[in-house]
Amino acid sequence: MPEYKAPRGTMDVLPSESCKWQYIEGVFRDICASCGFSEIRTPTFEHTELFTRNLGETTDVVSKEMYTFQTAGGRSLTLRPEGTAPSMRAFVEHNLGSALPFTKMYYIARLFRYERPQAGRYREHTQLGLECVGEEAPQTDAEIISIATRFIETLGIKDYRLKINSIGCRVCRPEYRKALVEYASQKADSLCSVCRWRLENNPLRMLDCKEEGCRQALADAPAISDCLCPECRAHFEGLKEGLDLLGIKYEQDKNLVRGFDYYTKTAFEIVSSGLGAQNAVGGGGRYDDLIAGLGHKPEPAIGFGIGLERLILTLEALGIELPVSNSPEVYMVACGSGAPEASLALASELRKAGVRTETDFTGRSIKAQMKTAGKLGARFAVILGESETASKTASVKDMDAGTQEAVAFPLLAEYIKNKSER
C-alpha cells in the first residue's frame, strides 16, 4: 500500500487521461471565443466575506462546505467554492463594465467544497463556466443556454435534458415566498426536519427536497411560475420563445431552484444519465442583484457552470470516444553502438519539423522496442541498428502496412512528412 494518497475527494488526472481534459477544455475555449467570451482568471482564494455575504448565509455551501482558513496576518480567506462571485468581484474591482455595454467572460476554474465525496462529487472539482454582464433581455438568457447545450453536444452528448424555471425577482419573490410559507405551514407536520428549518430560513429550498413526505405535502403548493410579476413573466416567456427559435428542447420544472441566493429570474440545469445521484452536469441562471450587492451600480447578469469531472463521467457512461490520441507518429528504435546518438539527433530534427516523435534509449532488443512502438500506436518505426548507423540510412517501417524502406538520415524528416500527410 502506498504510504501517501491523494486527499479525500481529490483526484489525479494521469498522463494517459489528460488528453481528454485538454480536448474538452479546448472545445470549450473555442466555443466561448466564437461567442465573444474572453477568459478571466481569478485567484484560487478570496476574502471569506465575498462568499458569506453574497451566496447566502443559509446555503449549505456557505454554512458548512467552505475551506476557510486564517492567514498569518489574521485575515479570513476561503478557497473559492464557486466561480460567479469571484468573477463579479473582479468585474467590480476593475470596473470592467465601463469599457463596453456588456462584458462576456469565461473561466476554467478549480473549485473547493468540503462535502462527502461520492460518484461525481469531489472536494476539488473543475468548472467550465461563463458570465455575461450588462444585458437583461431574455434573448441573452437563451443565447447563454444555447452555448451550454452546444458545448455538450459538440462533445457528443445528445442524451441530456434541459430544465428551466423562473424563480422571480425582488419584486415578486417575497410575495411568492409568503404564499409558499403560508401553504407549507399548514402541512408542517408532514415535512421533514430539514424542511421545517427551511420553512423559517430558506423556504424556496423546500421545493427540491427529495423526501417523499415533503414532495407529497408540497405537490399542490403554489408554483412560482404562477406568481411571477409581469416583468418576470414576460422575461420567462421571452426565454422560452428564444429557446424555441434556436430549436433547443427544454422542460419546465416548477421545483427547480438553485443553491445560491443570488439567482433571480432564469434558473436552468442540464441533467444527464450515467451520473448516478449527481445527475446535474451543469447549471446556472440569472443574477441581476449580485453586482449591486458588491457595491457597484446595478447590472443584470447571467452565467452557468459545467462540471468537467462529471462531463467526463457522462462521456464514459455513454460510451462516447473523444477524438484524442497520445500516439506518436514516429517511434525511434535504437539498438547497437552509435544508435542512441543517431536517434537523439534524428529525433530532434523530426520534432523541429513538427513530427510527433518518441525515442527509446532503454537499450532493449529491437523486438522489444518494436513491441512498444506497436503498443503506443506509432505510425512509423524508424529503426536504427548497427548497419543503419554505419550507413547513415534508417529503416523506416510503416506499422500499419508492414512495409519498410531505407531512408538516408538527411532525408528522414522530409520523407516522414510526405508520408504522413497522405
Added chain:
RNA sequence: GCGGGUGUAGCUCAGUUGGUUAGAGCGUCAGGUUGUGGCCCUGAAGGCCAAGAGUUCGAAUCUCUUUACUCGCCCCA
C-alpha cells in the same frame, strides 16, 4: 453530519465448511536461433492477503477496533 458496501500482485478479480509453499486473466520483463510490433507458445519478476488486537493447535477466511476507498441521504457541477 447520517446510513450501506468493500479493502487479496501494477489493473480486474478467484480463493471452497478456518488447514500447510497464496491463485487466474490482463499488464510488465525475457525467450520461441541471424536485427523487426500485432496472433500464438514458454518462462520470470511481482503480494506483511489495508492496519491493529482477539478467538483457535492453526486465520486471507471468524469477532472487535481503526483506517482508506466506495455508493446513497443531504447539497451541488
